[in-house]
Amino acid sequence: MKMNLTKIMMILTMIISTISAIASTNMLMMWIMMEINFMTFMPILTKNKIMKDQPMKYFIIQSTASSIMLMAMLLNLIFEYPLSMSILFLGSMLMKMGLLPFHMWVPMIMKLMKWEACLILTTWQKIIPTIVMAQMIKINLMLPPMCLTMMVSPMLALNQSSLKKIMAYSSISNSPWMITSLTNSKSQFTTFFIVYTMINYMVMSNFKKMNLNFINQMNLETLKSKLNLIINMLSLSSMPPMIGFFPKWMILQSTMSFSIFLTVSMILSSIMSTFIYIKMISPILLMMNMNKKKKIKKMKYIKNNEIIINILGTLILMNFKSS
Known part of the structure; x- marks a missing residue:
């Protein structure tokens, strides 16, 4: 992504609004920071000439979710109903994050986005809604949509051939993991978010570098x-x-201690997601190009930081956890 002054200003505003929402203890202030964060992402979408009405669709969905969230907060003040048990508030957050049953806008918008915008949408844009859901809504109320999301989203990705749609469904299925990690502890959320962002960056940068859009x-x-x-x-x-x-x-x-049903859903979702990712790399593993037989000796020693990070990363994290 070529950085000009406008993009630098928007990305800085996005980072500052997220940090302000994390540090805020006022729901209205958090809602305002969420709106600023979503509005600063809009110019990044509109820079893509291929996208026609997708930015407007994204704007309508996010503004509708914000309006529902504000309505739930006002009803909470009027009727003194606990916000942690509000179905209206939960629905607004599900729409914000793109979880089931409000998930279809994510692959629809991501299929025409640039890979840089896809990375921001699947990682940074989920921080504030994740914090709001984990801190404001009871886990018992979130369990049905989270389990449904983890089970259905890999099934929907099975018949997809577009890599951007598959990454969109992957982001949808990983969002409940993100919420659960923050419900467990802040250190788990930080570890999961950093690792997930790093893996997404490496995958999407490879797709962009190789100009891949379909399996x-x-x-x-x-x-x-x-x-x-x-x-x-x-x-x-x-x-x-x-x-x-x-x-x-x-x-x-950590999840096994309070919900076996959520743990089983996570394991089944990971198994189905693994099948999809193996399906993606199966053409590389099974197909052989007979025309490229020269220069094989030059590839004897391969130095790559991504392979080192992926293989040795678990050992580093385990040492960090044990200490």
């Missing part, structure tokens, strides 16, 4: 690019000993 385009030429993609996808599927395995393993250990 059938994964007929890669070099061994280095193939290894990059295979290792990153296995890490995204939480396959041990990759770095993506450790945060989910840590969340599962």
